[in-house]
Amino acid sequence: MTRIAFLGPRATFPEQALRSMPEAAGAELVPCAGSPAVLAAVRDGSADLGCVPIENSVEGAVPAVLDGLVTDPPLVIVGEALLAVRFALLVRPGTGFADVGTIASHPHGIAQTRDWIAARLPAATVLLSASTSEAAAQVARGEIDAAVCAPLAADQFGLEIIADDVADNAGAVTRFVLVAPPGPPPAPTGHDRTTLAATTQNRPGSLLGLLTELAVRGIDLTRIESRPIKDRHAEYWFHLDCTGHIAEPAMGEAMAALHRRCDRVRFLGSYPRAAGGNGATSGVGAPAVPEHGTDAAAFAASERWLAGLRSGGSV
Numbered sequence: 001m002t003r004i005a006f007l008g009p010r011a012t013f014p015e016q017a018l019r020s021m022p023e024a025a026g027a028e029l030v031p032c033a034g035s036p037a038v039l040a041a042v043r044d045g046s047a048d049l050g051c052v053p054i055e056n057s058v059e060g061a062v063p064a065v066l067d068g069l070v071t072d073p074p075l076v077i078v079g080e081a082l083l084a085v086r087f088a089l090l091v092r093p094g095t096g097f098a099d100v101g102t103i104a105s106h107p108h109g110i111a112q113t114r115d116w117i118a119a120r121l122p123a124a125t126v127l128l129s130a131s132t133s134e135a136a137a138q139v140a141r142g143e144i145d146a147a148v149c150a151p152l153a154a155d156q157f158g159l160e161i162i163a164d165d166v167a168d169n170a171g172a173v174t175r176f177v178l179v180a181p182p183g184p185p186p187a188p189t190g191h192d193r194t195t196l197a198a199t200t201q202n203r204p205g206s207l208l209g210l211l212t213e214l215a216v217r218g219i220d221l222t223r224i225e226s227r228p229i230k231d232r233h234a235e236y237w238f239h240l241d242c243t244g245h246i247a248e249p250a251m252g253e254a255m256a257a258l259h260r261r262c263d264r265v266r267f268l269g270s271y272p273r274a275a276g277g278n279g280a281t282s283g284v285g286a287p288a289v290p291e292h293g294t295d296a297a298a299f300a301a302s303e304r305w306l307a308g309l310r311s312g313g314s315v
Contacts (some may be wrong), residue, residue, distance in 0.1 A: 002027040004178075005038045011149075011156035012133040017176035018051040019254045034130050037267040041066040042075060042179055049078070050179045056085070061110045061225045067241050069179070070197050070227075070266050077194035077195050077269030078186055078211025079178040084171065087113055088134055089163040095145060097162065102126050104135040105148035108174075110195040113148050115168040121146075166214040175274070185270040188245040193222070195268040197237045198258055199229065207238065213257040214242060217250040239264075249299030 004024060007014040008031020015031070018024050030047055032038045041047040052068075054312060055061045069075060087109060091100065104110075104127040105206040111116075117126060124146070129135035132149035133156070139147045146155070153281040154161050177195075200206035214221055223241035246267065257267045 001048045002049065003030055004028070004049045004051060005030045005032045006051040007035050007038055007040040007053065007131055008032055009131065009133045009137060011136065011153040012131050013085060013150055013174060014051050014053060014131075014176060015133075016150065016152070017053075017081045017174070018178075021048060021051070021079055021081070021178060023178060032238060033134075035062065035064050036068055039065075039179065042045075042181065043073050048179055048180070051176055052179065053108075053174050054177045055175045055223070056108055056112070057171075057242050061109050061223075061228065061239070062108070065177075066197075066225060066227050066237075067230070069239075069268055070236050070237050072267065074182050075179045076182050076185070077177045077271055078180045079271050080193070080274045081176045081178075082274045083174050083176060085112070085167070085174050086151065086164075087132075087148050088154070088158040088161045089146055089165050089166055090154050090157075091146045091162055092139060092142070093158075093160050095160070095162070097121065100145045101146065102127060102144040102147040104129045104138060104144050106130070106132045106135070106275060109135070109148045109237045110170055112167050112169065117148075118168045120163070120166075164178065170312060179269075185246060186272060188247050188270075189272045192243070192245040192250055192270055193240045193272050193273045194244055194246055194255075194270040195240070196242075196255070196258070197234075197239045197266040198262040198267060199235065199237055200262050202235065208257060209261055210238065213254050213261065215242075218243055219250055219254055219256050243273070249296055249303075250294055253299070263289065 004027045006018050010031055032041055035052040038050040038052050051183040052065050054065050100121055101124055103124045107128050109132045110126055118155050131152050136149045136153040136157045138144045139159055151161060198210060200210055222244035225239040226236040228236045229237060246252055246255060251271040
């Protein structure tokens with residue numbers, strides 16, 4: 001049986017996202033205490049796959065996950081899911097607003113409900129937990145008074161919902177990724193994403209050069225983040241998401257060019273894009289239309305032309 005680790009405990013948003021993925025069917029789902037623990041479980045073989053949040057539409061990237069993906073041994077992303085995040089305020093039965101002196105959630109949960117908490121519970125002390133579900137567990141154990149978390153945690157921990165839909169930004173979405181040890185990527189679907197990380201020399205134009213390798217091949221860049229390299233002052237990993245698959249000519253050429261140009265390149269996976277994710281330009285999941293000379297046929301024609309030149313054919 002496939003074992004899939006996820007950011008636990010039970011009743012977290014990662015578990016909801018994981019259960020929406022086909023890989024979860026029939027698998028043993030194993031909760032872990034924190035995203036680094038999920039990645040570690042996949043690396044040491046105690047789990048076959050891991051599900052972690054990588055970015056949120058309000059708060060941006062999850063730093064611990066970005067940093068974890070570029071450490072060794074390598075991991076790659078093999079799938080993703082988007083989850084509309086809905087927060088509720090949970091308390092022990094019989095607790096009212098006037099009784100809430102402490103409130104906790106995951107840092108992203110607090111960030112997405114900060115204004116609501118300030119308006120409705122201005123005197124409460126706000127605390128951080130390893131996950132939204134752990135905050136609910138703390139309420140159940142009597143350690144804090146209230147938790148901002150998924151509504152389903154109420155049944156899981158025997159709590160009551162005293163306020164629902166408490167997010168400051170309606171429609172917030174979190175993107176979750178499924179990670180695995182390196183192996184052949186999922187087959188191209190025509191609606192794929194490639195994730196990579198690269199480092200460059202600290203000199204003028206080096207980042208522009210990296211991005212140019214994508215642009216000249218018609219590759220749509222959908223996300224870029226920089227994260228400091230922990231043991232090197234003023235040096236950074238650039239994390240990028242692009243439309244396309246490494247099996248396709250444009251992306252394959254771009255990866256080879258980045259390998260030549262950059263100090264280090266870490267391929268973090270090519271996998272199907274979740275419906276509704278960024279990178280769509282003409283409907284849910286639709287691929288960007290290539291510019292002239294960057295479609296698959298043009299790459300194939302240029303390869304044939306080059307092969308002819310190398311064999312002594314005419315120009």
